Amino acid sequence: MSTTVIQTATPKNWKAYQLLDSGGFEKLEKFGDYILRRPEPQAAWDKSLSELEWQNRANAYFKKDKGSQEKGEWMLKKGMVERWYMPYQTPTLNLNFKLALSSFKHVGIFPEQAMNWDFIMEKVKKMPVKNPKVLNLFAYTGGASIAAKQAGADVTHVDSIKQVISWSRDNMEASQLDNIRWVVEDAMKFVRREAKRGNVYQGIILDPPAYGRGPDGEKWVLEEQINEMLKTVAQILDKENYFLILNMYSMGFSSLIVENLVKCSFEHSKNHEFGELYLEDSFKKKLPLGVYYRFASI
Template sequence: MSNNRLTLLTPESWSSYELIDTGGFEKLERFGSIVLSRPEPQAIWPKSLSDAEWQNRAHAVFKKDKGSQEKGEWVLNAKMDEKWFIPYQQQGLDLTFKLSLSSFKHVGIFPEQAVNWPFIHRNVSALPVEKPRILNLFAYTGAASLSARQAGAQVTHVDAVRQVITWSRENMEASGLDNIRWVVEDALKFVKREVRRGNTYHGLILDPPAYGRGPEGEKWLLEEHLNELLQVCAELLDKQQYFLIINLYSLGFSALILENLMKAHFGERPNTEFGELYLSDGFAKRLPLGVFYRFSSIE
């Protein structure tokens, strides 16, 4: 059955991750034993802990460059490794992720996406297909790819940044997996070629950014290109056995906009959910972290 009501989804509690506090346009998070302070544009409310407590807890604080919304540098408050690993062991999944501090405030995973990893694993496992074909677009460091691969899928992982593909491979190896197909290419260019070749997939996972560049300078703007991408993806999805997940992080896109887009290209589908993803901090403040839409032929 389809769910036509907006749904709020948050991951189950995960021992390796904790959103400690939010507010003042920042978030304080624990990844394993490392605590980080990062900018968060949607946390417009006041902090629950004092600035001194944030400073005392954080191993590193991200400071944005002047005039930049994303790029900046990490200021270390305590000695820490350049990279560290954390496990994810829930609902049949047993994965390991490498984390590291990047110049764009990211660390290698988006914790709110943990709500989708068991969904992927469960649907791949339930598909009545010997080796389901799964396509992960804008795949970043590959948590979704690993979730599908661990369930036995043939996974094609597409991202425009070669360094991110290398990071994904490290996560694959750390998780004891192999044989993921890596593709460094512009996502829209890739799916158009797959349609021309007559290829289809049982699962589509899309995590498009608000803006980006392909490996050959191709320009990606969510508002301009998402409609075309979804139109092409509708041709790629298997007609009988399938699931799809799409996440959007752009502040300009509501869940209702995404619902309209998805219905225009995919029509009414069984087991549909759509709404917002969020994480709760230690003081029960709920931080919105994007909108999602997902459906599956599996009950």
């Protein structure tokens, strides 16, 4: 089993997205035609641009509710819209995403995940299986799902929130794709059932939150359940032709913890890569945005 520690930024050919500046526990980002200012707890350093430049550049900024770390509202300048589309175009991928200003500071996309979309495209295309089955768990608005679909995979997309599934469907249609299987269900419950049925997937993507709730109130706590989740996923991942991607956004989890978790459940897998996900701003400051682990048969 080979293991390579690497760090990867957002692909340089994504012209529609830019991290313009970071610091002072904020980030200034360009999403297509619009520039947003929002909180970022990891950006503990100084900003490179002045406060006046941040104010002048931002089309909208997120104002947190008093006493809340996540919830708040967006303050919009004249001409700013609440919904718009942004493309992701490379020599092999041509995706389109619907963005929206949510009350939890998110906009419907995590730009650092673009390097995983490229990985998915490469592995699905190389796999000696026609229409390999790919399972996307905790799938959110489906960037990984539509990347896998465009590569030719048979995709199952699992998330516990109906509104997020609808958003994912919009992204699929905006990318001129179809026939993704949508499942509104608790991710743990779904993989347990798949394991009992003996179903197998060639690709599995996990993007679990630190905390969450299933549609029937099922409780998800990352620290308590990720080990069981990986052991169960190991039962439904093809033993010959496979890839797996695991993203972890919990600030308490290092890449070494993730390495130990994965190795315990996937002893005979190969071509392992792990490290920090980050974005680099215009001033070369690197903003860490979680850790990842991935491996593939090819």
